[in-house]
Amino acid sequence: MSPPPPEATVRSTPGTISWGYIDARLPPVLRVKSGQTVRIETVTHQGINTTQDPVAYFGAAGIAPGDVLQDAVDIFRKVKRAEGAGPHIITGPVYVEGAEPGDTLEVRILDVEFRVPYGVNATGPDRGAVPDLLEKPEQKVIKLDLERRVARFSRDVEVPLAPFMGIVAVAPPPEHSPASTKPPGPWGGNIDFRHLTAGSTLYLPVFNEGALFYTGDGHACQGDGEVDGTAIEISLTPTVELIVRKGAGKDMRWPRAEDAAHYYSMGMAPDLGEALRNAIREAVDFLQRKAKLSPAEAYALCSLAVDFRIGEAVNNVLMVYGAIPKRLFKGGPEYWHGKQDGIQDRGSRVEQGLRIQRQRCV
Amino acid sequence: MSPPPPEATVRSTPGTISWGYIDARLPPVLRVKSGQTVRIETVTHQGINTTQDPVAYFGAAGIAPGDVLQDAVDIFRKVKRAEGAGPHIITGPVYVEGAEPGDTLEVRILDVEFRVPYGVNATGPDRGAVPDLLEKPEQKVIKLDLERRVARFSRDVEVPLAPFMGIVAVAPPPEHSPASTKPPGPWGGNIDFRHLTAGSTLYLPVFNEGALFYTGDGHACQGDGEVDGTAIEISLTPTVELIVRKGAGKDMRWPRAEDAAHYYSMGMAPDLGEALRNAIREAVDFLQRKAKLSPAEAYALCSLAVDFRIGEAVNNVLMVYGAIPKRLFKGGPEYWHGKQDGIQDRGSRVEQGLRIQRQRCV
Numbered sequence: 001m002s003p004p005p006p007e008a009t010v011r012s013t014p015g016t017i018s019w020g021y022i023d024a025r026l027p028p029v030l031r032v033k034s035g036q037t038v039r040i041e042t043v044t045h046q047g048i049n050t051t052q053d054p055v056a057y058f059g060a061a062g063i064a065p066g067d068v069l070q071d072a073v074d075i076f077r078k079v080k081r082a083e084g085a086g087p088h089i090i091t092g093p094v095y096v097e098g099a100e101p102g103d104t105l106e107v108r109i110l111d112v113e114f115r116v117p118y119g120v121n122a123t124g125p126d127r128g129a130v131p132d133l134l135e136k137p138e139q140k141v142i143k144l145d146l147e148r149r150v151a152r153f154s155r156d157v158e159v160p161l162a163p164f165m166g167i168v169a170v171a172p173p174p175e176h177s178p179a180s181t182k183p184p185g186p187w188g189g190n191i192d193f194r195h196l197t198a199g200s201t202l203y204l205p206v207f208n209e210g211a212l213f214y215t216g217d218g219h220a221c222q223g224d225g226e227v228d229g230t231a232i233e234i235s236l237t238p239t240v241e242l243i244v245r246k247g248a249g250k251d252m253r254w255p256r257a258e259d260a261a262h263y264y265s266m267g268m269a270p271d272l273g274e275a276l277r278n279a280i281r282e283a284v285d286f287l288q289r290k291a292k293l294s295p296a297e298a299y300a301l302c303s304l305a306v307d308f309r310i311g312e313a314v315n316n317v318l319m320v321y322g323a324i325p326k327r328l329f330k331g332g333p334e335y336w337h338g339k340q341d342g343i344q345d346r347g348s349r350v351e352q353g354l355r356i357q358r359q360r361c362v
Numbered sequence: 363m364s365p366p367p368p369e370a371t372v373r374s375t376p377g378t379i380s381w382g383y384i385d386a387r388l389p390p391v392l393r394v395k396s397g398q399t400v401r402i403e404t405v406t407h408q409g410i411n412t413t414q415d416p417v418a419y420f421g422a423a424g425i426a427p428g429d430v431l432q433d434a435v436d437i438f439r440k441v442k443r444a445e446g447a448g449p450h451i452i453t454g455p456v457y458v459e460g461a462e463p464g465d466t467l468e469v470r471i472l473d474v475e476f477r478v479p480y481g482v483n484a485t486g487p488d489r490g491a492v493p494d495l496l497e498k499p500e501q502k503v504i505k506l507d508l509e510r511r512v513a514r515f516s517r518d519v520e521v522p523l524a525p526f527m528g529i530v531a532v533a534p535p536p537e538h539s540p541a542s543t544k545p546p547g548p549w550g551g552n553i554d555f556r557h558l559t560a561g562s563t564l565y566l567p568v569f570n571e572g573a574l575f576y577t578g579d580g581h582a583c584q585g586d587g588e589v590d591g592t593a594i595e596i597s598l599t600p601t602v603e604l605i606v607r608k609g610a611g612k613d614m615r616w617p618r619a620e621d622a623a624h625y626y627s628m629g630m631a632p633d634l635g636e637a638l639r640n641a642i643r644e645a646v647d648f649l650q651r652k653a654k655l656s657p658a659e660a661y662a663l664c665s666l667a668v669d670f671r672i673g674e675a676v677n678n679v680l681m682v683y684g685a686i687p688k689r690l691f692k693g694g695p696e697y698w699h700g701k702q703d704g705i706q707d708r709g710s711r712v713e714q715g716l717r718i719q720r721q722r723c724v
Contacts (some may be wrong), residue, residue: 226664
């Protein structure tokens, strides 16, 4: 599937990126109308956040100088990360005309392109969900086979690629701006939600005029939890369609998402159990509206059919999501509701659903 | 796929069940050799743990008296649940010859049959992962369409069936016996692990001579988390193959599992974050052995490719599991490792893998 040609492009340069902060006060790098598509280059901070030049850093791992992005070199030379800032380099903000506080920004992920065929996993003591697991910092440059769509992790291990943006955000409310890029929040941000691959949609409440959209923190692949603190951190170019839904953000407490197979509720908190409770409350609210259920029925349906999973467990504010299968609800294609053979059947049926929905969407 | 004919059967009667305790001191209801297959009837406690007779309880929900299990009626009449016991009715113990402390009991789930076409979800205040969500107790008898393999939840909602046993256990160490059936532990028990459908394997460390296998707490379907405190609680008949692996349990801290598509690590604790940390440590240990990785590499691979998910969040001791895809490792069929198109492809490839592995297994 070729992505549609974008209506605008944002390059990543020292002038279009922000290092460590999601800020409502920065001037927009682009203005778009609701419904327009934008291709947005991003740069990973890995290889820039070192004392070495990116060419030297990646060169030590066998990456040729010509394969190092010029914007990474430019940012290393010209941009200084502020004291106390988050680690991530993000691109934006994009001003979406007509967006106002109380609206929802619908972010359709149309495509996620690789800019380079390599990325970095970085971990160590005090990193990740088990801070005492390791005794010294570790960095691993991982090469990708983009033809076969796998990361070459080791001689015997290859990991399928499923690229997505770790940070997708609108600017936080003015009283919370600038916000560190590290903890996610109601504005999205560093949610590290691995289902935001091409074909998914993220819904964010709008807190500022123009919504002020940012993205960054590309991941080539990641498991639920991102447990060592990083994924394969990589420079990616997402293409998104930004749609303003007037008034739809008034009651939103957390971001929501969907793809062809699932609706996703999210909950966040510094404690994993509290994040779970928030995600359950979101799912219960959603199911009450979607299927006209009582709170008790919605809670029961969550227990029977919604998978609560650990989005990320490492960003100070943790995220749990509920995956609500679309095929629970009558009204989809008839074959979604035919004879099921337990969990083993889910894959192929989800596949079928995906194909159908994609045909409808594009 | 028809299950193989079992070599022995255990009926559920007042004499073969235990209400609320997993106990190393009860006399075996059956002795089998390692490698034998056993078909074990189980009875859900729902409809028996009431002041009403099961015929009256289910009758109020439109279930005909002839569709109520005689063993449920017998147990209601003849067995008294002890003060402080767990809620579940379990069948066993089955003594497996040759099993000794330090061994592993490999439990292959060959089949899980429905005994009745209805089950119960029960929730309310102080129940589940959000104890303050509801104001009064709620019970819902849910009818199943076994032909179409769905639970009829409401007019607009149907849930695919994926039956599995919530409790699969060996007897706890003598010093922990009898143990309540509610909190799971290193001996398994009430792990409510929804991937234990037919075609999966659970590995449990052995703590007593003969292992002393118990099962119960049938679930017609359940989401990751079992968040309202119950699934569709139902009487099921699993058929299992019980295999003693000599000496393999010496270093086991928690149960492990696998199916055609994944290895599963598990971690438990009263706190969800601590359960996650335990599951990560288990996965790191597994990956070090399986793929000859350093601790740092194994931690990184967990972050890139292992999904950490909430097994159950409601049994006082919570369970988090890591799903480690088998296709990460070279050596499987070549098409497991071909061109991937991100996460959308996983379903069909897992499907293919399942079919192939099932052909090999049976």
